[in-house]
Amino acid sequence: MGRIAYVNGRYVPHGMAQVHIEDRGFQFADSVYEVIAVQGGHLIDGDEHLDRLERSLRELTITSPMSHRSLKLVIRELLRQNRITYGSIYMQVSRGQADRDFPFPEGLKPTLVMTAKRLKPFDYKLLYNGVKVVSIADIRWKRCDIKTVSLLAGAMGKTFAKKQGAFEAWQIDAQGFVTEGTASNAWIVNSDGTLITRALGADILGGITRKAILKLAHKEGLKYVERAFTLEEAKAAQEAFTSSSTMFIRPVVQIDDSKIGTGEPGEFCLKVIKLYGDYMEQQT
Amino acid sequence: MGRIAYVNGRYVPHGMAQVHIEDRGFQFADSVYEVIAVQGGHLIDGDEHLDRLERSLRELTITSPMSHRSLKLVIRELLRQNRITYGSIYMQVSRGQADRDFPFPEGLKPTLVMTAKRLKPFDYKLLYNGVKVVSIADIRWKRCDIKTVSLLAGAMGKTFAKKQGAFEAWQIDAQGFVTEGTASNAWIVNSDGTLITRALGADILGGITRKAILKLAHKEGLKYVERAFTLEEAKAAQEAFTSSSTMFIRPVVQIDDSKIGTGEPGEFCLKVIKLYGDYMEQQT
Secondary structure, three states: OOOEEEEOOEEEEHHHOEEEOOEHHHHHOOEEEEEEEEEOOEEOOHHHHHHHHHHHHHHOOOOOOOOHHHHHHHHHHHHHHOOOOOEEEEEEEEOOEOOOOOOOOOOOOOEEEEEEEEOOOOOHHHHOOOEEEEEEEOOOOOOOOOOEOOOHHHHHHHHHHHHOOOOEEEEEOOOOEEEEEOOOEEEEEOOOOOEEEOOOOOOOOOOHHHHHHHHHHHHHOOOEEEOOOEHHHHHOOOEEEEEEOOOEEEEEEEEOOEEOOOOOOOHHHHHHHHHHHHHHHHOO | OOOEEEEOOEEEEHHHOEEEOOEHHHHHOOEEEEEEEEEOOEEOOHHHHHHHHHHHHHHOOOOOOOOHHHHHHHHHHHHHHOOOOOEEEEEEEEOOEOOOOOOOOOOOOOEEEEEEEEOOOOOHHHHOOOEEEEEEEOOOOOOOOOOEOOOHHHHHHHHHHHHOOOOEEEEEOOOOEEEEEOOOEEEEEOOOOOEEEOOOOOOOOOOHHHHHHHHHHHHHOOOEEEOOOEHHHHHOOOEEEEEEOOOEEEEEEEEOOEEOOOOOOOHHHHHHHHHHHHHHHHOO
């Protein structure tokens, strides 16, 4: 059986899953999305993701396509039809279809599409491998707190990273501070053993994994602070890592040409990976 | 006969014109577009638009879907099938369809869609009506010189303008300078009778109508300069107008709560409208 996707109330073969060319998601990037990890058939922080989706929709005054309860039913059914126990759910909501015009009409029926993807189960060992990141200028718009599909800058940045043999690109604002990765939040640990990540604001996405890590750090009594850090501070850090819902937590052992700490994943990061792995296990 | 659209080699009823949900135009705003005015069956500055499309594609390393010659054949056929003599052509090229991933794979087959819309013929008189614009913060990304579908900021801005009873929103950068409208270039005429519009750069789109106006001003020996101007300078200007390929040239008689000049369309603007109207007529 081939892959099945969900489009506006119907489960359809992936190859036939389409939206109209005048969908505002296609013509105006007038659309938001979420990606949720699935472990052992369970959604990781599913409610958090649906809450964030709700916030994104509200910020753009896009109508919510259905209740969280209904969204979860669609997710379950899509996982079932695709026989996925470990993987991810991608869901996208656009403002809907309308004759092309910059101003959006009121009362459009939102477009909802969903796909499910099979991935390998979370493996602590795999995540212990350090990765390289490269720095790039942050050229994105000024509402990165909304999870929209205005992702061209990120797509270009990550393509650049890949060509450099890097796992991710960290974006640097006009003042020289790291905002976040193209699809992950950025973290460092300084020589005091303090975990540092940029505070929430319009210039970064409030990552669900970011939130979970802060919660776990608090619970464990680890030192942490939410503040901006420069690229130079990151390069001089003891440890660094990058986090996202589907890549989980990856130790960063090199930024551009600078080795981070010993050049191997550090203890703080490995501890966070362990805590996060356990946190996910509790949800399954 | 209903509206016909073009999608990847086929002419299809508008209602059935679709792209795949994993088209990168839908998931990543990884897509560029052009809108060309059609007057008396002729494309206005058609070659200029196709050249700009080519540049947008090149900047994003998206493969060109076909030659200019072939694009023009598709345009002609679409106009014919829709029986349009006065209107506009919308064409959009995305990087193509691929399993969702930030980095884009090489060698994707680009998606090409086109629609044609019927509009009223260019009417000098209609354009003599002054319009109001409102100012908004420019929150867009830093590559506005590429005509991508990353248009959410513009869509929000123009929706805001419409709610304020305004025709357009002019965007203001962090230094207080006007960049451009959400879908038009911004112009003022100062007390010396000098026409002023922002110089080309990454923060504005190089409008085709903007280019034509500068060419006409040069030919007519009108005083003009390409430089940034502040919102305050605009409010204190003798005249102002906003230009685009499908709205042509609209006199701006009010910015926010400030009346511009006499509060009526000024002579310079009316002259430009006349010159531009004649310029278009020469192409038909």
